[in-house]
Amino acid sequence: MSEDIVTDEPLYATFGFTDAEWGLLVGLPQSVLTAASVATHDSARKTRAETAAGLDQISDARGSASRLVTAIARAVLDQTGDPDRGEELPAIEPADPVGYGQDVVRRAAEASALLAAKADPADAETYKHWLVEIAESVVGAASSGGVLGIGGDVVTDSERNFRDTLAKTLAE
Numbered sequence: 001m002s003e004d005i006v007t008d009e010p011l012y013a014t015f016g017f018t019d020a021e022w023g024l025l026v027g028l029p030q031s032v033l034t035a036a037s038v039a040t041h042d043s044a045r046k047t048r049a050e051t052a053a054g055l056d057q058i059s060d061a062r063g064s065a066s067r068l069v070t071a072i073a074r075a076v077l078d079q080t081g082d083p084d085r086g087e088e089l090p091a092i093e094p095a096d097p098v099g100y101g102q103d104v105v106r107r108a109a110e111a112s113a114l115l116a117a118k119a120d121p122a123d124a125e126t127y128k129h130w131l132v133e134i135a136e137s138v139v140g141a142a143s144s145g146g147v148l149g150i151g152g153d154v155v156t157d158s159e160r161n162f163r164d165t166l167a168k169t170l171a172e
Helices: 019-038 044-063 067-080 097-118 121-139 157-171
Strands: none
Touching: 019 044, 019 067, 019 097, 019 121, 019 157, 044 067, 044 121, 067 121, 097 121, 097 157, 121 157
16 A cells, blocks of 8 residues: 655745745746736737737646746646636736836846756756746737737837846846
């Protein structure tokens, strides 16, 4: 007869993080999605497309080769809603989109330093790459500008700036 090992240790502790550190890592994917989406004001339809693209990236990470990224993706979807179950991400509309984006980049730098100190290097790189993939999928999901869906930029300057600043910060 086999017995399952039961532990009272929280998930974040199994990876060597504190509750606050885990909160930072779990909160960033949705924050990156939101910051990338609000970098340029879009119609409700385009915002929905951007949100769906970002959620797909988060959802797909549940199949990551990185146990850390898999656990974080599951935790994000447990908190925000799983699109595979028809749940929708709560709408977040920051009053200051530029300031929000800057705050997300600052928190990404904190997460990068945290991961460098506490995580397996492969897990750290996978997590950072995943955040950039989320931003990339959001900013590329819907064109902005144009008339009646014709013309416009697939990625606007403000979206490109957020994505590139995030990528540069995570590469340092």
